[in-house]
Amino acid sequence: xxxxxxxxxxxxxxxxxxxxxSAQAQAPLKIGYTDVQYVLAQMPESKQxxxxxxxYNTQLEGQLKSKSSELxxxxxxxxxxxxxxxxxxxxxxxxxxxxxxxxxxxxxxxAQQSLQQKQQTLLKPALDKLQKNIDVVAExxxxxxxxxxxxxxxxxLLHAPKEGDISDLVLKKMGITPGAAAPIKSGPAPMTSxxxxxxxASKTKTKTKK
Numbered sequence: 775x776x777x778x779x780x781x782x783x784x785x786x787x788x789x790x791x792x793x794x795x796s797a798q799a800q801a802p803l804k805i806g807y808t809d810v811q812y813v814l815a816q817m818p819e820s821k822q823x824x825x826x827x828x829x830y831n832t833q834l835e836g837q838l839k840s841k842s843s844e845l846x847x848x849x850x851x852x853x854x855x856x857x858x859x860x861x862x863x864x865x866x867x868x869x870x871x872x873x874x875x876x877x878x879x880x881x882x883x884x885a886q887q888s889l890q891q892k893q894q895t896l897l898k899p900a901l902d903k904l905q906k907n908i909d910v911v912a913e914x915x916x917x918x919x920x921x922x923x924x925x926x927x928x929x930x931l932l933h934a935p936k937e938g939d940i941s942d943l944v945l946k947k948m949g950i951t952p953g954a955a956a957p958i959k960s961g962p963a964p965m966t967s968x969x970x971x972x973x974x975a976s977k978t979k980t981k982t983k984k
Contacts, residue, residue: 803918803919804916804918804919805918805919805921806915806917807920807922807923808921808923809924810932811924814901817900819899823896823897826892827889827893831889834888834889837885838878838881841874841878841881845874845878848870852868905932908932908933918934918935919933920932920934
């Protein structure tokens, strides 16, 4: 992945240099870089974002724990009364626990998506502020291109002259009419909170989807 990013940077730089050759006749090409994560971590907003995200994650984990505890209680009650249950009652109890297990797994997936959306919502104002200031600093100090050096999931190219963007030309070369497409965004790593009753419920000989 590093090789790809470096290759991409080289390609962008070459394309931009060729496209802006005439414009740069009066001024030399100047390239800068910044570590987005480093800057974000020192912005005043970062502590509040981290606090809000942690509180929201705690809330979701609390709901997940409550659902898991309910299933655990159901399973223990099933174990205690299993010997006196008829086959029909057993099957009914097992089906009920299987449904609860499935509900917990679905909640865990939706909670992760919700956490990602919350992170994006909280970060957006700070990222917008950062981008605005990167553009201002680039203009004031004569930087033609500004790249991101953090090596993470943030955009590699942070500032460049509009005339250096050959995206539409590439699309047209492939016979595609350029249009506004939503960018693909990455999110935090999947949440892997445990479900206490998961291992126990499996002993009821019912299968649950993972």
